[in-house]
Amino acid sequence: MNTFSRQIVGTVVALALCQPISADETKEKTPHPGYRPESELAADFIRTVTTAAVRVYPTIIRTPTNTFFSTESQEQIVEFLNRKKITKAIPADRSIDPGELKGRGQFDWFTNDETVIGNEVKKERIREQYALVMEVLFPPQRGNRQSVFGIHCIVLDTEGRRAFSFLLNSHHQMFVDTNMVADDLSNESRAELVHKATALGLDALSQHIQMARLKTPD
DSSP states (O other): OOHHHHHHHHHHHHHHTTOOOOTTSOOOOBOSSSBOOOOTTHHHHHHHTTTSEEEEOOEEEEOSSOEEEEHHHHHHHHHHHHHTTSSEEEEOSSOOOOOSOOSSSHHHHHHHHHHHHHHHHHHHTOSSSEEEEEEEEOOOOBTTBEEOOEEEEEEEETTSOBSSOEEEETTBHHHHHHOOEESSOOHHHHHHHHHHHHHHHHHHHHHHHHHHHHHSOO
């Protein structure tokens, strides 16, 4: 693991200990659109994504105690990817439950969920060339406030292998600037936070693709 990813893991360990982090508690920010671990499939993804089809599953919403699924976020992703002509996005008709959170911090949760989701994608034998699942993480509540702690964008091939996955949290300036905090605990506010998180994840995905294209030979 490189220095950057170790910094991310260090930032998020507090959540595993049930000590919530707010967006203004990490002093050092990076302008990068999230941390994207290396993948030997990334170059192929960049070359083929425009003409490929991507199956988009309902977004996974995680709290320290529960897991929910959002078809509204799924529809938001499908609409964005098709409108921007990034790829041909096709909604899946079922969700994938990644099970309980495992590990000591966000990077562990990210890789473990990616593995579980990848196994399900492989078993499903999808017709599309890629699968995409977004995750939105909420920390323990602080009084009457709720906020988004992190975002995972998991992009896999048909064998369930990492193609172009990445994560975001308060280490990244664009995450902080989005200000995903609500001063009440209503379901309406949570839905709005998920909408904002989804939009941020899609913006980050677009930036990652643009950056990767500059580095990928034709």
